[in-house]
Amino acid sequence: MSLNFFKAFFMFNFNGGLLEDNSSFLNEKNRGVQLGDAVYEELRVINGEIIYLEDHYLRLMSSMRILRMEIPMNFTMEFMETEILKIFSENDLKQAKRVKFTVFRNSQHNFFESDNSISYFIVSDTLNNHFFVLSEDNYEVELFKDFYKNSSMLSNLDTNNKILNVVGAIYARENDYQDCLLLNERKQVIEALNGNIFIIKENKIKTPPVTDGCTNGVLRKKLIELLSKLDGFDFLEDSISPFELQKADELFIVNTIDGIVPITKYRKKAFVNTVAKNLIGKLNAAARLSVSPRV
Template sequence: MVNYNGSLVDDSGVALQQNRGFLYGDSVFETIKVLDSKVLFLEDHYFRLMASMRIVRMEIPMGFTMEYFEEQILNLIRQLDGAQSIRVRFSVFRKSGGFYLPTTNDVEFIVTAEPLESALYSFDGAAYEVELFKDFYVTKQLLSTIKSNNRLVQITGSVFAHENGYDNCLLMNDEKNVVEGLQGNLFMLMGNKLVTPPVLDGCLNGVMRKQILAIAKKMEGLEVVEESISPFDLQKADELFLTNVIKGIQPITKYRKKEYKTEFASELLKKLNAQVRLA
């Protein structure tokens, strides 16, 4: 069951040979977690999607309000028999027609959903090793900060990680600064200083990144900054971890010969879950 332009159907019937999201990557999307029929971080997801559509010059329908956005998600997940935790993808793409130049800026959307195993955020403390992915780079530009169908750097990086036995890879921008992981934003703890790359470096303007920054800034004795991270900084860090809205926080335990602690990430995770429970 999917939600296609507001109608619940077994199959959208979208013809791939005509779909601009498939043909040209002319699509933006949000990956969303729903817990107990509540869309987590609803406002942040909605406004990022609207910003993404504006950046790529899609026409935003007049009735596409935050309430409408939420309704389309909830209408679909009601079809998932009693699932407590659900992963949702809300994809928006320009209507068919044209080549690189579209014949219209009007849009369509598809919402898909699947149950998740765990409800609240957690991690099990298992080893999690990463490596730098140096075959391709993230471009330091506005388009890199949104979620679009143009994810070939992340895809080839994922293949590289799998082929070489790594759990994830860290991506660099064209100035050779480390900007993010394959599926999430990067945070680095050095003493009492928590660092994450600025959006201007080309990292995803992550919804969970925003939540972690807000939580961390309330922690006494902790300096929180957004500044560039070089590959050399990684081996001087006390902790490294990745964030996204599905996993929450994923600690990195090893990069090359350096092994990292996870105590701070564990403390942050407790605060994140407390916030989610109150939402």
């Protein structure tokens, strides 16, 4: 039988080995589970090409250094690409995929017992669209004020500590919102549960700086590059007050998997999606340019 036949049953990669879905590979002392001592990247894979691979790789390496994880010598960008593509069959490579690459620290769950070495696992699922598609669905948001996100460097990372997002999502579901906006300890709007936020008023486009505590997402970076070259608009990274939301003409959320998600309503204010429509094509074009054909 061919290798591809067997790969159809493999659902994820653990330290370079392919395992079937629901395989047991973590124990009760795992630090990612016990302490949230893990960091991850979510990526899009289209036709076997990893979108913004270099940016995701550099962000993962930066996150691991900030968390003082030991980075193996073989952990290159080419290694990351190979390990991701290893989990896909030839048929999978024709589909759009979401990939989550998680790195966790080894050793005991005790705070002081760790050698800083790491393990990793890679999982994926199928996306409906190969490139970003702007949704026309209702997307109502509200402020989540039960808990705040601190404006620190750790808040810029995607770690396994997502309890704030989990509780915020439950609040949103209980109150029939599609998402919630998070605040930092200074009560500034920093992001949504589902990604970075951008606010538009007349010819000004603004997003919070990472120093306010927002996630330093790859697509946030790419959109900022596009906005800095957009004619007719002034772009700036600056703090956002909750009072600015209802005065805005347009609000949208950005993340690696969905692209741009227009917010349609916040409290009594309804928003247009004019700029988001203009940007989605540019974002797709930039994503296509970020990859080169595999050989």
